[in-house]
Amino acid sequence: MTHKHQNSTAAPHISDLGLLSNRRSAALVTSLGEVVWYCPGRFDAPSLLARLVDAERGGSWAVKLPGAVPGGRQYLGDGGHLKSVLRVGEGGETLTITDFMPFGDDLPCGICRVFSRSPQPYQLVLNAAPDYARRAVTLQEDGEAVKIDGQHWLYASHPSEIAGESVVIDVPAGEAAWAFLSNGRLERPDWETVTRWREESLLNWQELTTHATYHGPYEDAVRASLRALRLLTDHAESATVAAPTTSLPEIIGGQKNWDYRYVWLRDAGMVVSALTRAGGDGKEGRAFLEFICAQAKPQNGLPAPPFMTVDGGEPPEEEQLDLAGYQDSWPVQIGNGARGQLQLDAYGNVLLAAKLIYGRFDVRDGDGKREHWDVVERLAEFLCDHWQDDDYGIWEERSKRPYVAGKVLAAVALEYIAECSEDAAQATRWKAAAADARVWVAANALNAEGAYAYAAGEEGVDVTAALYPVWGFCAPDSPEMLATLTVLERESCQNNLYWRHLADDDASEEGAFLAGTLWVAQYWVMRDPARARTILDAVLAYANDLGLLPEMADPHTRQPLGNVPQTFVHAALIGLVVDLAEAEKKAAE
Known part of the structure; x- marks a missing residue:
């Protein structure tokens, strides 16, 4: 194999990547809220999202909010919950995204995304590319979820629509939202479920981070x-x-x-x-x-x-x-x-x-x-x-x-x-x-x-x-x-x-x-x-x-x-x- 694909879509900058992890697997997300790398289940598993290494075919999970620019981001405490702000419009209006992978033995594996009320409508667009994009993705409705590649499920607060090889979630202006890309089939989550995952995960991170502390220069x-x-x-x-x-x-x-x-x-x-x-x-x-x-x-x-x-x-x-x-x-x-x-x-x-x-x-x-x-x-x-x-x-x-x-x-x-x-x-x-x-x-x-x-x-x-x-x-x-x-x-x-x-x-x-x-x-x-x-x-x-x-x-x-x-x-x-x-x-x- 000696050929290359020429990319027409810009690759994300390495400096723009934020890390998500449940201490089993990891994902990377940009400051505009696009997940560009994800290996479900374990760190070295075949990728489901890999736009990081193939900007056209690798797959990603993007937030399509017209005119949005990065408004800053930070981890919550010393753990793995990442809060990102997108700014839209001339009035300084914002959409806040809290991304995390539930961390805890009793919590499901996957990527959870929680969105504040947005001043404008937007879309969540998931383009999965299983096994390092070596397989064409299969999408099918499964109750109120979309089953992806026969082994992942996308649950969300708003309806998910299959559009060709993409899964699209439309979120109206003024409404909060959540979405969870799961490694397994679940009883349908709701806001209460997602909030519980978030709180338990934060507590687990807090407990872990007490094991080593440092105070001093840098x-x-x-x-x-x-x-x-x-x-x-x-x-x-x-x-x-x-x-x-x-x-x-x-x-x-x-x-x-x-x-x-x-x-x-x-x-x-x-x-x-x-x-x-x-x-x-x-x-x-x-x-x-x-x-x-x-x-x-x-x-x-x-x-x-x-x-x-x-x-x-x-x-x-x-x-x-x-x-x-x-x-x-x-x-x-x-x-x-x-x-x-x-x-x-x-x-x-x-x-x-x-x-x-x-x-x-x-x-x-x-x-x-x-x-x-x-x-x-x-x-x-x-x-x-x-x-x-x-x-x-x-x-x-x-x-x-x-x-x-x-x-x-x-x-x-x-x-x-x-x-x-x-x-x-x-x-x-x-x-x-x-x-x-x-x-x-x-x-x-x-x-x-x-x-x-x-x-x-x-x-x-x-x-x-x-x-x-x-x-x-x-x-x-x-x-x-x-x-x-x-x-x-x-x-x-x-x-x-x-x-x-x-x-x-x-x-x-x-x-x-x-x-x-x-x-x-x-x-x-x-x-x-x-x-x-x-x-x-x-x-x-x-x-x-x-x-x-x-x-x-x-x-x-x-x-x-x-x-x-x-x-x-x-x-x-x-x-x-x-x-x-x-x-x-x-x-x-």
Whole structure:
């Protein structure tokens, strides 16, 4: 499949997207109230609405209110209910939309939309495109609902009319309205039902958001980031997906368009740290580590897969879809081809997460072992025996190399987790392996300028190296780190944003990498907090009005890029701000 469809309808801007979630699945909605992405049932399910990646054929649920312009929007509290205002007419009249996905074990799955009294008549138009638009939609009347694709039902306060391949709801001026796109057949809901769903869901969000709180610098950004992490965490499994989307491009018109609706072990260190260090009781961070350790089964000679589906399964192989792509950035694909790779840093990150949890919660099982110790031990033993192996690296390259970050992370992770071992011989063995890894790094990992190379024997430097002092591998002002920052500033920085370095591709052909930029800021917390703030502010310039951050950004066009929102970025932001707050507080004492 090599062709594209040319779009005549403009794609929604990435910065215009708001996220809805019931912590099982997700939808994205624009500031004009159009739902442009929805995967019913679970985060990685086939889409029902996908205009985000095919502006003509992907399907959406739009509010057709002539002359409407965005009038502002906000989440209600720290949960997932989104209130959007549309302004119409010269008198400043408004229509308010409250969008939410009922959140709670006893609530139905779907998208609920509640509308205030409108000054003008409008239409709700649903154009469903099942299975990534691979199937023609079937519509049929089913009592007072419309049955869609044989497995979804549209209920509403006003009559729904089938018009060709669309479902249209006409709402007269002056009348409030609601509509619910359900994953199952229901006894006909009414206003009382919808109000109850809304109130119960709000209470459930309120209860959840008490588990981690933060007060200090950049409080709004941290709250928005915690919300993003929670919205993208599966309620049943406590598994956090990397993003709710697939195939949003790393550069407009480019071909690096990946499916991020899975759970990466690599993210565990930062996500667990963010959820644990942002105040509160640590319950959420422990729950994510619980998922990782429960599902990280050995496979294909590895102690655990590098990433999983939200129920611990193996992600599908990559498959290209016959969709045009975001702004004609093709291919659009599902699945992820990196699923069988050896990624040493993934295991190191799980050990860092375990070390953090062990330092805060001394929880033991019936045999007196620390929680998850069997899995932690298995990963540590693997790193002990295999740290010297070539792997595919943190950026999931196409060829194996001696990527330095994996060796560094293996060293610090083994050192940290050895302190938690109650087997003296085991701890000694792990520390010895860590020492060997340090010797290897000193002998092989520096380039001609004395900076930490991305891969041994090569000259390129990657932003991951900014984390080496954060991990505790070296001092922030060591000669090697000073040289590393010199190269990063010269080769990978523009307008306080940083690019990653790739071995198999030209990283200049993608946007600046926001998580990596935040890592550099986290490094500067140790030396110059004011510099850290400058870099953080540059990243926050790409947060939208709801505080949601994308994977990448283009400083030339000021356009956000990549899958959005990305939990890796939000977790990195929380870690940075917590460190910054601690450093500034210490400096003020």
